[in-house]
Amino acid sequence: MHKSNFVIFLAELAGTFGLLVAATGSIVYDGMMGNALGIGFIAMIHFVGLGAMIFLFGRYSMAHFNPAVTIAYFIAKYISAKQILVYVTAQAIGAFLGSLFVKYVIGDFARLGLNSPNHQYPAWGFFGVEVLATVFLMGSILIAVNIRGLQTVLISAIIAGTVALDVFFLGAVSGASMNPIRSLFPALFTGATKDLWLYWTAPFIGAAIVGIIYKKKFVK
Template structure:
């Protein structure tokens, strides 16, 4: 809950403050803030909750059998609670802001759906790779994942909002009342994250085959 609260508070808060200040934060700044807060929370809370701040990631981890199915619902409820509390807090601080950092497609719904699916696919593939394979230090894991979030927010944010996280999109949409496009940001990240699981398993298989061939030679 704490990690998701921090991500929504800092990330969507940066969007709100950018609007309030006339663009002082900038799009680049917003993207970096999202990446940096994700990186910071993974480093700070990874050993507490496994750094599960995203329902789509938790679902994919469950499918990959890297997370207990019985804990999935409690984790998702905790993530949603943290996100909603952050948006409610921001609403109290910025009562006149219309969207509260909600993700709104700049183009068609289909365009943003595809973008969000692909973005989350690559994010989840990175998470599976760095978080489950080898013994990478926490600082490198958090930097890799935060870097992907910042990168994807930087180039795709102006079109789809680069949410990649159902909790991040649900909270400001519900609190602000702008739920018309919410289905995109609930479905696309979950589908994208789940599609990354078989791809990750395939890549692991290919790596094993290559290692075996090298050993034989």
């Protein structure tokens, strides 16, 4: 691994760890409090946690923290095929460590922040919402990183704010993961894997749609 890829690896591992702690830890803590804090608290912690990770590590790895985002960045010609493995391996390790931290430091509540769709909706409904949530996320990423002269703190706020809004408004329908690796380890640790098909398909589709549109419109 080249030095630059090693830096990317460390940044993605640390950033994904922080994302998992914020995203799932907020749900676990709310569960500890008897769900008294609610979706507003959970969305706010998503915003603060992800925003901090992007601000701290974005300059080193572009702050993917998400294999669906990595694939979209590859489609959009930001990274090479060889770098995909660097990103995804780091994300997997970071997510695994993040779930361990949440379980043994924060607490073993709320199924470790497991994403779950609302089965009162038909499968095509919550699948479409999860695709749409990821479209919003990936769209905000490519818009933010392509606004010339935009400060890192504003890039962080745009992307993290989009995730927080997705969680707040769409979480009750699809679970609003937008991130296969964020969903994987809570599901594996709790044995509740029946909905993983959703989070390992819809986010990739949503992110890829945005990546393909970006490539066709802006990449020469």
